[in-house]
Amino acid sequence: MKRLMLGMLMSLFAVGMIGCSSASEAGSSSGSKEDGPVKIRIGIGYATEEPLWLMSAAPELTKYNGDKYELEFQQFRANADRLNAYRAGQLEGGSLGQGALIMAADQGVDLKVVASIAKDTPNKGFNFPFMAKKGSGLESAKDLKGKTIGIPDFKSPTDMWARTALRNAGLDPDKDVKFSVLPTPAVEESIKSGKIDAGLVPQPFYAELEPKGELQTVFTSKDGVPVDEDFLSLFFNPKFISENEEAFQAFIEDYQATMKYYLENEKEARQKLLDKEFVLADQEIYLNMLDSNRSEDLSLNRESWEEVQQIMLEEKWIENKVDLDKLLDESYLK
Template sequence: MGEIQQKIGGTKMKKMIAGFVFVLMIGLLAACGSADQQIGKASAEGEKGNGPVEIKLGVGYATEENLWLIKVASDLAPNYGEKYTLDLQQFRANTDRLNAYRAGQIQGGSIGQGAAIMSAAQGINLKIVANIAKETPGEGFNSAFMGLKDAGLESAADLKGKTIGIPDFKSPTDMWARSAVKAAGLDPDKDVKYAVLPTPAVEEAVKSGKIDVGLFPQPFYEMAQEAGELKTVFTSKDGVPIDEDFLNLFLHPDFIAEHEEAVRALVEDLQYMTRYYVENKKEARQKLLDAEFVLSEPEIYLNLVDYNRSIDSSLTKESWELVQEILLEDEWIEQKVDLDELIDDSFLAK
């Protein structure tokens, strides 16, 4: 799939979704060899020590600007091209990304906090090495679940018999939706239904009545606000009012062991680009627009409210413990995972 292009909006978005699904299917069918044979391998030059190590990462549709910038503005990344290069491959949700990871097609990527814990609980071997974005009550943007303005939906309490659109089951967004419904006094298993669909398709699904509310991360939230037909019914923090390490960078332990210098360089560049992005949002976003990683109206994208970012990409252990308790309560996992084993923050420059 090679270098991704983040296609947002209009006809181009529809073409992108169709093309992405086709390319993903071809990529999965073409995968060969066992995961053990492929995980940890880099480019031929990197393997021979004659060039930078190629790192294949699975990424998503939104929220990952500081990670994308390493590729888009590689001239600013201190280590890019010398110690490593990136092949960014785009996936609809955690499940697709993890399937590719287990097949050895990628060596890591972005992953939600709850999905990382559940993956570890299921025996998937991975390490969380840095934070990409946080979901913090009252600080920065909180992901919104939006419905039609004239649908009479004011809060999660009004969702009995309704359908909620999410990117994936047993994902952070699924946890937010179920927790908000539960906090509103409804049964998340009996009183509402769920539909899985890609983020770029959510707005049209709400407008057409296929779902009643759906998840809108940035910049999809600002685009919906600009269109004026939708409103926020509840947010990610209505049911989970804690500071979450919402989106994180993970890598395979074997790849880390084999390419420690390249991994350290990647994490160092993520820290650098996160600081650059936080301190120069418009300039950084313009670079993403110019590279067509994001296709959006500039006046919307350049000025949108961003998620809370840990400027040093640091991880908050307490956050992981709290999310794990929610997963245990909802019986998404049967027993606790060793968070010290799952999280490896040794590559973060303090």
């Protein structure tokens, strides 16, 4: 498996055009229990998925991995690639942002959101800051009129956070500011050189930059969307679930147990990921940085899905309301 690199955080948020073939048409190529453990192929990103990665990095934490199911991760930099692989029947499921999942459902992709991976919760855990040069006079979103904001991609959670924060400050994001799409590792230098005035700084970059005192926070993700977002969630193919219920239930139970271990032993869990080179980062920074809020039982916040969907409708990112009762399925959580 390719090494998981923390330096690529916001590539997880990229949203593009979705492929043409259907996962429900392609079905699952996983074997049955009679042939051995059921293979579960999961499309993952490059950051914020530590409890999920831990299931592979430390299989001793799981009860059924290798018995009832066999876990296989496939790494993708962009949502579009992950969704195309899923619709081609090359994946049973994957990690994806809340907005991207709603957009995928709006475009007819057959999937079920079954568990939370990470949340973006007001005043709890890490909230994503948009930062500017210290002394620039940019103290809040209202100061950004006529300025350029750096984001990883359009129609992404970061784009939504910025646009709603600007609207909340009385600005029109379509007229009063410019957006520049650039990779996360380039944000610091782009701010310092004046290419952009403010930009998103995720972990672990924030943990590295904040002590230097060269940049300051202008606003955060929660100034834009002040609700408990299921910012990163786990989705699966409904057909795979129905045809492999025992294996899927075993996987969910192991994921819950691994999440519990991660939350109770965060430094030890992160060290396991460093030791197995699932994460390549400065050890001191990675072990001590503030993490996103997470749900121990993997539960989803239905209210936040309603709120995020409403924002997406207002921004005209989706045309119709998605049936959230059909999209969200927590029936396998205990």
